[in-house]
Amino acid sequence: MRKRVLFMLISMNVGGTERAFLNMLHELPEEDYDITVLLLEKKGGLYQELPQHVIVQEMKDFPHIGRQLSYNPKEKIKAHLSKRRYKQSLFLFVLHSYMKVTKDRRILFKNVFKKVPILEEKYDVAVAYAGPMDIITYYIANRVKAKEKYQWIHFDVKEIGFDHRFARRMYRLFNRIFVVSNTAANHLKEKLPTLSHKIDTQTNDIPALTITQLAEKEDVFPASSIIRIVTVARIMNEKGPDIAVKTLYELRKLGYNIQWHWVGEGQWISHIKEMIQEFELEDSFILEGSKSNPYPYIRQSDIYVQPSRHEGYCLTIAEARALKKPIVSTATAGAKEQIKHGETGLISEINEPELLRNIIKLIKNPDLRTKISEALQEENNKNSIPFHSKEWSAHYYSSSKKEALFNKMEKEKQCNKGSIYS
Incomplete structure (x- = not known):
């Protein structure tokens, strides 16, 4: 059934x-x-x-619920009082006083969701x-x-x-x-x-073969001697675009011929555009916008950089690993689980000087970049990037279905040595 x-x-x-x-x-x-x-x-x-x-x-x-959960209670109570809605203002006062004392927000949700x-x-x-x-x-x-x-x-x-x-x-x-x-x-x-x-x-699923195929669909950069750094992430505080802009500024000051391509959009885009202008990086920090297929950008990068302040897992690091790209990432939870420092990438402290130092290390050492790519290829061949978690699939498949899935995956391993299933 x-x-x-x-x-x-x-x-x-x-x-x-x-x-x-x-x-x-x-x-x-x-x-x-x-x-x-x-x-x-x-x-x-x-x-x-x-x-x-x-x-x-x-x-x-959702529009109504979102508004009801985000209003400022003091302002809302004042608004009711100004319109002589005394019952509503009293109700809100009691509701939020109860929440403040009990530290239990469920009563607010219960009230908002009652209809x-x-x-x-x-x-x-x-x-x-x-x-x-x-x-x-x-x-x-x-x-x-x-x-x-x-x-x-x-x-x-x-x-x-x-x-x-x-x-x-x-x-x-x-x-x-x-x-x-x-x-x-x-x-x-x-x-x-x-x-x-x-x-x-439950680590996120990585369809490595599909990613590789999508990465080959087009060339997004012309042939050039420019060193290309790519980041795929939303433009918001947690992803560290400001760290990236400041790091690129220092790289350019040191004379490196670099372009940093940021694929994604987000709440901070106006702020980051202002920073790009302030540091005069209009020609070297390129906001590519949101892309449904970002993989050609990762494939054509010389270095993939993830400057995030925090990550749970970070799917884009896994995708860069699948495409065998040299990676520099800040020391987030997800990065530390996916990258072996010095072997399959470099892990930096979450600040501009450390990120700068690790990027320069890869720029100046092409042999290290090659070593990392080869290590990622070996990792891929061993199928060590997670594809489908046993914990999750155990709830979805009967014993017969799990066996069928396992057999299917084993066949795919034999057919696709470059794939990353496990």
Whole structure:
């Protein structure tokens, strides 16, 4: 019997979470699953890449809920008082006073969601995939009927704003909690020790053969002696675009003929454009915009650099590894799990001087770049980049299905020695 599975995400904007989700979808056999994707907003650069057999729905109540959860209570109370809505202002005062005393935000969510209906459909599995995201967590926990419920965590909770009290009270309603790296999983266990038994690591899927094929689809750079650095990431604080601009400025001051290509968009784009102008890097720090296929940029780079302040796993590092590119990354949780410093890449402290030093090390040492690429090729041949986690697939496949999948993967290994399945 086909299993009914619901995944809930924010949108299908171009990002690591959404790419990892698409990779997972493509590995769930259509004949075994009826899949529904529920989005807060039906939009995004990767929206058209959702498989045709997937049912896509939108949470119609999200605009109202988003506003209700983000308002400033003091301003809202003042607004009600100015219009002589005394009952509403008293209610909000009591509500937020209770939250302040108990440190329990669930009462706010319960009030905001009170008119949001429970989904009529029943599912075998419901997944709060874009996490931590409180609206999605609350909706899956309280407005979806499913035999099992899974929470996904794509970030290192030690490095982001994370309401562990809310999470502890909500995550207990889920059967399993999947985190994208071991380090991030351990940090979550430290925050939620009573739920440690539910927490498992599930690294993001990497379809290496597909990535290699997509990377060969076009040439995005002309032949040149310019050293090309590429980063694929959203333009926002956590990804460190400001660190990248300052590092490039120092590289140019030292006389290196370099262009840094940043593939992605985001909230900080105006700020970064101002920085690029301030440092007079208009011709050397190139904002490429969002690309549904960023792999040709990675393939044609001389060095792939990830200057993030924090990462749960970092899918783009895994993709650069699949394409055998010399990598310099800051010392995030995901990078430290994926890169062996000095062997399959270089890991830098999260600051401009250290990032600069490691980039220069690769620029001045082409033999080291070759050594890293060869080590990544050997790693690929050993199939050591994760493709499909046993923990996750155990919930999706019966013994016979798992055996069939294993046999299929073994055949693919023999046919595609350059692939990275495991």
